Amino acid sequence: MPRLEAWFLGGVLHRLLQAKFEPRGCRAVLERMNGRVTRPVLRPQCVDDGGMVIDDSALFPEPGPWQLDFQAPEAKWNSELPADVLPAIAHFLRLATHTEDVQGLREVWPFQEEDALELLRPTPPPEVRWPVPDKPGIYRREHASLLLRSRTTSILVDPVSLDRRMPYMSEAPVHLPSQGVDAVVITHGHGDHWHLPSLLTHLATPDVPVLVPRMPRISLLSPQHFEASLRACGQNVLAPAWGETVKVGDIEIDILPFYGEQPAREGPALKPGLRNWGNCYRFTTEDFSCVLLVDGGTDPAGSMEHVLASSFARRGPVDVLLACQREFQSPFFGGLSDIWAALPWAQLCGLHEDYQRGQLKNTTAGTQGIAEACGAAGSRYFLAYANGFQGVGKPITDIGWGSGEPSEAACNGLLREQLKRRNITTEVPEWSPGDAACFSRGQLSLERPSLR
Numbered sequence: 144m145p146r147l148e149a150w151f152l153g154g155v156l157h158r159l160l161q162a163k164f165e166p167r168g169c170r171a172v173l174e175r176m177n178g179r180v181t182r183p184v185l186r187p188q189c190v191d192d193g194g195m196v197i198d199d200s201a202l203f204p205e206p207g208p209w210q211l212d213f214q215a216p217e218a219k220w221n222s223e224l225p226a227d228v229l230p231a232i233a234h235f236l237r238l239a240t241h242t243e244d245v246q247g248l249r250e251v252w253p254f255q256e257e258d259a260l261e262l263l264r265p266t267p268p269p270e271v272r273w274p275v276p277d278k279p280g281i282y283r284r285e286h287a288s289l290l291l292r293s294r295t296t297s298i299l300v301d302p303v304s305l306d307r308r309m310p311y312m313s314e315a316p317v318h319l320p321s322q323g324v325d326a327v328v329i330t331h332g333h334g335d336h337w338h339l340p341s342l343l344t345h346l347a348t349p350d351v352p353v354l355v356p357r358m359p360r361i362s363l364l365s366p367q368h369f370e371a372s373l374r375a376c377g378q379n380v381l382a383p384a385w386g387e388t389v390k391v392g393d394i395e396i397d398i399l400p401f402y403g404e405q406p407a408r409e410g411p412a413l414k415p416g417l418r419n420w421g422n423c424y425r426f427t428t429e430d431f432s433c434v435l436l437v438d439g440g441t442d443p444a445g446s447m448e449h450v451l452a453s454s455f456a457r458r459g460p461v462d463v464l465l466a467c468q469r470e471f472q473s474p475f476f477g478g479l480s481d482i483w484a485a486l487p488w489a490q491l492c493g494l495h496e497d498y499q500r501g502q503l504k505n506t507t508a509g510t511q512g513i514a515e516a517c518g519a520a521g522s523r524y525f526l527a528y529a530n531g532f533q534g535v536g537k538p539i540t541d542i543g544w545g546s547g548e549p550s551e552a553a554c555n556g557l558l559r560e561q562l563k564r565r566n567i568t569t570e571v572p573e574w575s576p577g578d579a580a581c582f583s584r585g586q587l588s589l590e591r592p593s594l595r
Contacts, residue, residue, distance in 0.1 A: 192488075206368070220256050271534075296391060301529075314534045346378065353373055354381050402446055412444065434463070448515050455519060455521050463524045466513050518569075
């Protein structure tokens with residue numbers, strides 16, 4: 144069956160929380176909500192047997208049809224797409240960012256909505272541009288996107304610049320460095336890290352490799368099969384296993400496990416194959432090395448602190464550790480409103496008791512976990528990222544994207560205190576999207592963007 148939408152499961156959770164997980168009231172909630180879907184998949188009997196709240200057909204759905212959701216001030220439409228048109232759409236998206244030939248772009252228009260062709264017209268240069276990556280370093284872009292530049296090679300991470308659903312994303316430049324990118328790397332499948340149209344527009348040709356997490360099948364927690372999706376678009380894709388090393392140009396990429404940002408920090412393992420599949424990465428260049436902790440932390444399968452300690456033992460200390468600073472109290476975290484349904488009822492009840500007592504543990508690292516990760520990795524510097532986007536050159540004033548969470552600067556201040564308590568010498572510079580952390584003779588220097 145098709146995947147249950149997050150909004151539906153979020154609504155179920157909201158009503159279960161209102162019922163305070165009281166058995167009789169929750170059974171009534173599940174029975175009532177079952178009547179709102181074409182095929183009932185909620186299990187009201189879980190209240191009695193302690194088992195899963197949804198059945199396996201919803202935990203491991205069959206792939207649904209491709210959908211195109213287009214939104215612009217001048218035109219909006221949603222279309223179901225046959226699979227055989229995907230290569231043509233991918234070709235159009237690649238070409239749209241790599242050509243100034245508007246007439247040629249009109250000729251390869253792959254959509255049925257002919258009236259939107261009027262949107263294809265020359266536009267003036269953007270008022271704000273990303274800085275030119277002309278030296279080795281880490282160039283911060285929108286939200287969780289980074290451009291890593293060595294002496295010869297550029298690698299782009301998690302581009303989402305066309306996903307206008309995210310706050311302020313309409314202010315994100317979409318242009319590329321003049322030399323293009325040599326590869327794109329994807330960390331995991333949440334919508335603020337994986338957006339297929341954004342990814343395709345950053346690829347000059349189908350030959351540019353995209354590194355993605357390896358996964359056995361789609362599930363509630365990983366509803367997009369990265370490798371299959373890119374192959375359907377005719378794109379070169381690699382899905383190396385955890386522990387492998389891939390070389391792109393003169394950059395070595397260690398594929399690290401992705402622990403954390405799962406439904407629970409502790410407890411029994413989930414059903415086989417049911418996981419938010421992802422990769423963390425260590426990049427090694429001639430001038431610097433860095434590790435992307437992403438939204439990592441701890442879950443029943445492992446800890447990123449141990450992963451970083453193993454990486455330290457293999458390659459030595461890392462120059463820069465980068466991580467998101469948000470704390471996700473899984474599974475009752477509003478930003479991931481459906482992950483709770485991957486847990487059995489008995490475990491959910493126990494986690495709800497922790498939640499009510501204010502003792503629910505984070506699955507992401509948070510400030511304390513980042514400090515410990517810096518120590519395990521031996522990192523010389525920590526750089527915050529993946530905390531949202533408010534414009535090029537503008538600091539992040541709310542790492543919760545406007546939900547009232549602390550600023551990035553405040554989180555950095557707390558991290559410095561945690562590092563000091565542990566006698567860890569990691570430095571924590573302040574930087575913003577558009578800034579570049581460049582390296583010369585092993586030293587990091589921050590460069591601010593020109594806003595033109």
